[in-house]
Amino acid sequence: MNKINSLYVHIPFCERLCSYCDFPKYLSSLNLEDKYLKALFLELDSIAKQNLKTIYIGGGTPSSLKEDNLNSLLSFLYEKFKGSEEFSIEANPESLSDEKIEILKANNVNRVSLGAQSFSSEILSILNRTNCNKDLVISRIRALKHSGIDNINVDFIYGLRIEKYEELEEQIKICRQEGVKHISIYSLQIEENTPLFYKKDIVKDQDGLSDTYEFLNKVLLKYGYKRYEVSNFSLEGYQSRHNLTYWRNKEYYACGLGATSLINSIREVRTRNIFDYIESKNVIVSSIKEDKEDREFNYLMLNLRLECGFKLEEFRKLFNKDFLISYKNEMENLKDFFEITSTSVKVKNEYLYILDSLLVDLLHFKN
Ligand code: SF4
Incomplete structure (x- = not known):
C-alpha cells in the first residue's frame, strides 16, 4: 500500500443555505450535529493512528459547529493524525467568532479558508449570503492573524452579469493589503437542483466568463498572487498542500457525508443522506477499483489543471x-x-x- 499523507473530513452543516450551492449540507437548526459527529468519529476510528502531512476539514461550514464539538473534533484529529504540514479548516466569516479562532489556534490549525464569495452587497444578496460583508471578512482576517494563524485563503465567485471589474479588482487589492496568502476564484456554476437554476440568465455567457477570467488572472498577478491551478492563486510558498494531493492524483483518506476517498486505487463515495450516515447504514454508495487505464486518465486530467x-x-x-x-x-x-x-x-x-x-x-x- 502506498503511504497516504492526507485526510479530508466533511462537516455538512450551514447556518443558511446559499442559492447556488449543491454541496452535501443541512441546516444547523435541524440539530443533527451531535449525532453526526458521533458517526463521524466512528468512521475516523476505522483509520489507523498515523502522522499525516495534511488534514482538511471542509463543508458545509465547519466553523458553524458548536464550540465544544469543534474543540473535540480538532483535538481528536490532531492527536491521531497531526497534519504536520497543513491543518486546514473552511470557515464562514459570520460563524468564526473570536472564541472559535482561539479553539483553532489551541488545536494547531495552521490554515483557514474563508468563504467570502464577494464584497458586493448586491451580489451577496443574489447568493443568499447577506449575513456576510466586506467589513466582516476583514475583521476575521485580522482576528486570525492576531491569533497567529496567518496562512489564510479567501474564496471568491465571479460570473454574474452585474459584477464590475473595478469591484473585482478592489476585492483582490484589499486581500493583499490584509496579508491574505491565497485566493481561490471560481466561476459561478448553476446546478440543476439549486434555487438559482431558474435564474440562469444572471450569469455571463461563455465569452463574458472567459474575459473576466483573463482579467482576474492579470489582476491577481499584479497583486502578487500567482496562478498554480485553474482556479487557485497564491503568494510564493503558500500553495494549498492538501489540494495539491488531489491535483497530483495521490491517494487520500476521506470521512463524512458525501466524501470521496482514494485508497489502494479504490475510489469510495459516501452517502449524501445524513440519516443513513448517522445510523452508519449504507454509508458507501459507490466503490470503484481503478484499473491502470483509469489511473492514467485521472492522472492526466488532474495534473493538467496545474500550471x-x-x-x-x-x-x-x-x-x-x-x-x-x-x-x-x-x-x-x-x-x-x-x-x-x-x-x-x-x-x-x-x-x-x-x-x-x-x-x-x-x-x-x-x-
Ligand atoms: S456555499 Fe458553503 S455556506 Fe453556502 S450553503 Fe454551500 S456549503 Fe453552505
Whole structure:
C-alpha cells in the first residue's frame, strides 16, 4: 500500500443555505450535529493512528459547529493524525467568532479558508449570503492573524452579469493589503437542483466568463498572487498542500457525508443522506477499483489543471510508457495549446481556461 499523507473530513452543516450551492449540507437548526459527529468519529476510528502531512476539514461550514464539538473534533484529529504540514479548516466569516479562532489556534490549525464569495452587497444578496460583508471578512482576517494563524485563503465567485471589474479588482487589492496568502476564484456554476437554476440568465455567457477570467488572472498577478491551478492563486510558498494531493492524483483518506476517498486505487463515495450516515447504514454508495487505464486518465486530467503540468519521467514510471509516443496523434492536433519541454508537459498559460475542451480532445472519455 502506498503511504497516504492526507485526510479530508466533511462537516455538512450551514447556518443558511446559499442559492447556488449543491454541496452535501443541512441546516444547523435541524440539530443533527451531535449525532453526526458521533458517526463521524466512528468512521475516523476505522483509520489507523498515523502522522499525516495534511488534514482538511471542509463543508458545509465547519466553523458553524458548536464550540465544544469543534474543540473535540480538532483535538481528536490532531492527536491521531497531526497534519504536520497543513491543518486546514473552511470557515464562514459570520460563524468564526473570536472564541472559535482561539479553539483553532489551541488545536494547531495552521490554515483557514474563508468563504467570502464577494464584497458586493448586491451580489451577496443574489447568493443568499447577506449575513456576510466586506467589513466582516476583514475583521476575521485580522482576528486570525492576531491569533497567529496567518496562512489564510479567501474564496471568491465571479460570473454574474452585474459584477464590475473595478469591484473585482478592489476585492483582490484589499486581500493583499490584509496579508491574505491565497485566493481561490471560481466561476459561478448553476446546478440543476439549486434555487438559482431558474435564474440562469444572471450569469455571463461563455465569452463574458472567459474575459473576466483573463482579467482576474492579470489582476491577481499584479497583486502578487500567482496562478498554480485553474482556479487557485497564491503568494510564493503558500500553495494549498492538501489540494495539491488531489491535483497530483495521490491517494487520500476521506470521512463524512458525501466524501470521496482514494485508497489502494479504490475510489469510495459516501452517502449524501445524513440519516443513513448517522445510523452508519449504507454509508458507501459507490466503490470503484481503478484499473491502470483509469489511473492514467485521472492522472492526466488532474495534473493538467496545474500550471506546471506533469513530468514526463513520472508518467513513464507510473504507466510504463512514453507519453509523447502514446499520445502522438492527439498531441499532433493539440500541440499549439501545450508547452512541451524535454522534461514536462503543460497547458500553455493562455489556454488553461479552455482546459476542459482540450481534455476532451486528449483523453478518451468513457460513457
Ligand atoms: S456555499 Fe458553503 S455556506 Fe453556502 S450553503 Fe454551500 S456549503 Fe453552505
